[in-house]
Amino acid sequence: MSYTLYYLPAASSFSVHIMLAEAGAEYKAIAVQRGKAGLETPEGNHLSQVNPxxxxxxxIHNGTLRTEAAVIGRYLAAQFPDKLYFPQEGEExxxxxxxxxxxxxxxxxxxxxxxxxLGHIAEAKEKTFERLDRTYTYLNNVLEGKKYLLGDKISILDFYLFNVMLWADMVDYDLSKFPNLIAFQKTVRERPSVAQALKEEGLA
Ligand SMILES: N[C@@H](CCC(=O)N[C@@H](CS)C(=O)NCC(=O)O)C(=O)O
Known part of the structure; x- marks a missing residue:
């Protein structure tokens, strides 16, 4: 019944890592690394042998492969509905x-x-940052007057957003102009599940 997560430290797999910790699931987290031909397992095999x-x-759960961070989040929310929230009906x-x-x-x-x-190509960087500005402005507005994206209750979406926000420093993007996002980041960072995942990925 346990879960095996193949993760690249700090990548989008981090949201899944947090969710497994948050759910109190039994899991094994296996770090992959960038090799010449893409991501490689610790044995030196290409990750495509696990995930095409x-x-x-x-x-991997019960011998079945699940991929796509957002879908894995939904999968785990279905497995652990008391621990991981995603609304099941209606407008929400x-x-x-x-x-x-x-x-x-x-x-x-x-x-x-x-x-x-491509960050070293000025025009590519500028266009990408413009898009990030628009996207983060929208998300900052969604968080206006709220603790989490859906209101007072933390959901799997918040772990995904928190995960991606970790990349701002790596790509030299300044998030400080978004006060709601900064407050959100601080709140989520305080969760024990986040501390556990950060530690297990060697990020804390
Ligand atoms: N559509 C996939 C994308 C996953 C993805 O792009 N993962 C990145 C890390 S954030 C990766 O594995 N990159 C390695 C590569 O593309 O070689 C998802 O949403 O989970």
Whole structure:
């Protein structure tokens, strides 16, 4: 019944790592690293032998592979409904689904050119930062008057947002102009699950 998570330290797999800790799940977290031909397991095998997409996160549960950070979050919320919140019906569910998609696409994937070394091309960096400005402005507004993205109750979306916000320093993007996001980051960082995942990924 235990879970095996293949993660790249600080990458989008971090949100899954937090969720496993938050749920109190029994899990094994295996760090992969960047090799010549992509991500590699500690044995030196290409991660595509585990996940044909070759990307992290990859989660194995009951012999089944789950991929896609946002979907793995939903999967874990279904397994641990008392510990991991994602609304199941009504307007709140549609709002949460929109946000989930927004985090995966407009926020998460906007960083890819920067991680792929295009940050040194001034125009690419400027355009990417403009997009991040728009995306983070929207999310900062969503958080206005709220503790978490969906209100007072922390949800799996918050772990994903917290995860991606860790990348701001890595790509030299300044988040300090977004006070709601900064307050949110501080609140989420205080959770024991976050401390546990940071420690296990060698980030604390
Ligand atoms: N669509 C996937 C994307 C996963 C993804 O791009 N993971 C990155 C780390 S954040 C990765 O594995 N990059 C390594 C590579 O592409 O070689 C998801 O949402 O989980």
């Amino acid at each position: 997409k070759g990307t992290a996160p990859a989660l 569910m549609w709002e949460a689904l929109e946000l989930s998609n927004y985090l995966s696409t407009d926020l998460h994937k906007t960083h890819t050119p920067l991680f792929e070394g």
